[in-house]
Amino acid sequence: MNFKKELATVLFELLGQEISLTELELMIEKPKIASRGDLAFPCFTLAKLKRKSPNLIALELGEKIQSPTFEKIEVVGAYLNIFLNKKEVSEKIVGEIIKKKALFGSQELEGGGNVTIDMSSPNIAKPFSMGHLRSTVIGNALAFIVEKCGYEPIKINHLGDWGTQFGKLITAYKLWGDAEKVKQNPIKELLALYIKFHEVAEMDPSLEDQGRSWFKKLEDGDEEALQLWQWFRDESLKEFSRIYDLMNVQFDSYAGEAFYNDKMDRVVKLLEEKQLLIESDQAQVVELTDEQLPPCLIKKSDGATLYATRDLAAALYRKENYKFAKSLYVVGHEQSLHFKQLIAVLKKMGYAWAEKMVHVPFGMMLKDGKKMSTRKGKVVLLEEVLTESIAMARHNIEEKNPNLANKDGVAKQVGVGAVIFHDLKNNRMNDIEFSLEEMLRFEGETGPYVQYTFARACSILRKGNWQTDVPPAAYLSGWEKEWKVTSLLMEFPNAIKRACENLDPSQVAKYVVDLAQAFNKYYAEVKVLEENVERSARLALVYSVTVVLKEGLRLLGIEAPEEM
RNA sequence: GUCUCAGUAGCUCAGUAGGAUAGAGCAACAGUUUCCUAAACUGUAGGUCGGAGGUUCGAAUCCUCUCUGGGACGCCA
Numbered sequence: 323m324n325f326k327k328e329l330a331t332v333l334f335e336l337l338g339q340e341i342s343l344t345e346l347e348l349m350i351e352k353p354k355i356a357s358r359g360d361l362a363f364p365c366f367t368l369a370k371l372k373r374k375s376p377n378l379i380a381l382e383l384g385e386k387i388q389s390p391t392f393e394k395i396e397v398v399g400a401y402l403n404i405f406l407n408k409k410e411v412s413e414k415i416v417g418e419i420i421k422k423k424a425l426f427g428s429q430e431l432e433g434g435g436n437v438t439i440d441m442s443s444p445n446i447a448k449p450f451s452m453g454h455l456r457s458t459v460i461g462n463a464l465a466f467i468v469e470k471c472g473y474e475p476i477k478i479n480h481l482g483d484w485g486t487q488f489g490k491l492i493t494a495y496k497l498w499g500d501a502e503k504v505k506q507n508p509i510k511e512l513l514a515l516y517i518k519f520h521e522v523a524e525m526d527p528s529l530e531d532q533g534r535s536w537f538k539k540l541e542d543g544d545e546e547a548l549q550l551w552q553w554f555r556d557e558s559l560k561e562f563s564r565i566y567d568l569m570n571v572q573f574d575s576y577a578g579e580a581f582y583n584d585k586m587d588r589v590v591k592l593l594e595e596k597q598l599l600i601e602s603d604q605a606q607v608v609e610l611t612d613e614q615l616p617p618c619l620i621k622k623s624d625g626a627t628l629y630a631t632r633d634l635a636a637a638l639y640r641k642e643n644y645k646f647a648k649s650l651y652v653v654g655h656e657q658s659l660h661f662k663q664l665i666a667v668l669k670k671m672g673y674a675w676a677e678k679m680v681h682v683p684f685g686m687m688l689k690d691g692k693k694m695s696t697r698k699g700k701v702v703l704l705e706e707v708l709t710e711s712i713a714m715a716r717h718n719i720e721e722k723n724p725n726l727a728n729k730d731g732v733a734k735q736v737g738v739g740a741v742i743f744h745d746l747k748n749n750r751m752n753d754i755e756f757s758l759e760e761m762l763r764f765e766g767e768t769g770p771y772v773q774y775t776f777a778r779a780c781s782i783l784r785k786g787n788w789q790t791d792v793p794p795a796a797y798l799s800g801w802e803k804e805w806k807v808t809s810l811l812m813e814f815p816n817a818i819k820r821a822c823e824n825l826d827p828s829q830v831a832k833y834v835v836d837l838a839q840a841f842n843k844y845y846a847e848v849k850v851l852e853e854n855v856e857r858s859a860r861l862a863l864v865y866s867v868t869v870v871l872k873e874g875l876r877l878l879g880i881e882a883p884e885e886m
Numbered sequence: 887g888u889c890u891c892a893g894u895a896g897c898u899c900a901g902u903a904g905g906a907u908a909g910a911g912c913a914a915c916a917g918u919u920u921c922c923u924a925a926a927c928u929g930u931a932g933g934u935c936g937g938a939g940g941u942u943c944g945a946a947u948c949c950u951c952u953c954u955g956g957g958a959c960g961c962c963a
Binding site (some may be wrong): 348351352353354355358362364366369370376398399400401443445482485486487490534579602603604605607614615616617618619621622623624626628629632653654655656657658659660683685686688691692693715718722723736747748749751752753754755757760763764765766767768770771773774775777778779781782784785786813816817820828829832835836839842843845846847849850851852864885886 | 889890891892898899900901902903905906907908909910911912918921922923924925926927928943944955956957958959960961962963
């Protein structure tokens with residue numbers, strides 16, 4: 323149902339095929355104000371081409387346009403305002419949704435294929451902070467969105483389970499660690515050790531050297547180092563999976579940095595063969611001056627690898643193993659340079675597919691206007707936030723709907739939904755100032771608001787004994803009051819397409835709020851269940867709204883309880 | 887210093903590949919429940935779109951310069 327195209331075709335013929343169809347389609351816009359119709363065509367560009375006044379052109383075109391889908395054409399100055407046939411269009415869209423159900427809005431973009439998504443990627447032995455929430459939640463939503471658009475998503479949790487930090491941690495553990503304490507409360511204890519390391523290292527820089535040497539031992543396969551590492555890793559994963567369960571996030575792979583340990587020699591050899599590796603200050607680098615980028619560090623002066631090396635190995639592995647059509651990296655904006663370098667090095671190596679790698683950056687979670695730092699112990703724990711949000715939801719249920727069944731289950735859906743939605747509703751590049759108060763807000767443009775709208779719509783369907791397979795007895799005569807809602811329903815596929823093309827889940831989040839608002843206004847003024855001929859048609863509309871709201875929320879990784 | 891992201895209502899943000907009178911939510915104020923869940927709805931108030939030039943019939947949107955803030959810039963990831 324593409325009315326822009328339809329209008330463009332009509333204009334194309336009327337204008338004697340002077341201007342291409344696609345150009346015309348681009349010129350057509352959606353008026354901001356509803357009273358100006360559903361589509362608008364400004365005639366300024368035509369005026370220039372035809373050397374005629376735009377108002378005159380508008381008048382002439384306005385008289386000639388004839389089509390059953392366009393109910394009314396108004397000429398206002400240089401604008402042609404087109405009104406769609408509300409009844410016809412509404413019946414069509416509602417009919418389509420009833421037929422397709424959750425498949426409504428599914429589409430095929432660019433032929434599909436595998437899309438690897440590098441996401442979440444928390445660091446082992448560190449708490450799962452609010453900072454990791456963003457990557458997790460954005461990546462998860464993108465996976466659903468990309469899938470809706472005909473791709474096969476592969477979610478990879480590229481765990482930070484390797485690197486100098488483990489050298490530091492082992493050093494700290496050997497100096498001050500207590501096995502019992504670690505067993506009892508692993509992440510908290512390991513974090514404390516990590517923080518202490520940095521405090522002491524400020525006075526005694528030799529500690530840094532010890533850290534580096536322990537990491538070298540780890541890389542060389544030292545037994546003691548490996549054992550400690552494995553232990554830290556196991557304990558951390560246990561804690562992480564508790565959080566992923568809470569948020570209902572699953573992964574296709576947990577291949578983290580350590581996984582590429584034995585795959586890096588090959589990368590270094592390839593770089594050597596292609597004569598890209600240059601020694602600089604005893605380290606090995608790839609020069610990227612042609613690309614106007616700083617050199618990419620491949621090996622440290624002590625021979626140990628760096629994250630760039632591992633990311634190169636990972637890129638090769640993913641291409642060979644998953645044959646991706648696209649490879650997304652949902653990683654904070656502060657690493658933009660790193661990904662530019664990574665892609666540039668791969669291109670230098672002659673891999674054209676490096677073009678298909680996309681860094682999906684996002685803004686930072688700030689505390690008091692500043693970056694949160696693990697080292698200084700200034701982190702907010704995601705699990706605590708989720709727990710509080712769920713408790714808040716539970717409290718609200720007790721107050722507003724004490725007879726609800728499965729209160730705990732619903733509280734979880736609502737509490738978690740609030741946190742996820744809060745993260746996804748804005749453009750991902752914006753920094754977010756952490757505010758528990760903001761996150762626990764359940765009114766206005768929030769996840770719970772959308773969920774609540776869905777729940778109420780479901781409630782109406784229950785009371786109206788709505789049966790999906792029974793077509794409406796009669797349709798509405800006008801569809802005037804429901805027009806805002808139906809025209810929004812029509813927009814759903816577009817919102818998904820925009821989200822997929824721009825890799826921006828907020829497009830779906832904003833859409834879902836718009837639809838919820840329109841629907842809330844609608845049923846505040848129209849009695850859906852009123853007994854008359856048009857009742858079943860109204861119920862069909864309500865049903866369509868529930869389908870789209872639920873599917874929209876699903877694409878964001880948020881559940882939709884039928885009662886709350 | 888170089889690169890990069892951001893600057894729109896008191897606060898948080900929209901603004902769909904330049905269009906007609908710049909929109910929401912929160913907060914404030916005033917209302918709505920014998921009526922499908924008041925986590926809702928209605929109304930009032932709130933703006934020099936950081937600033938200055940430029941391109942255009944038309945700029946919050948594009949270009950240049952500038953101010954402010956965040957981030958990144960070789961042995962951390």
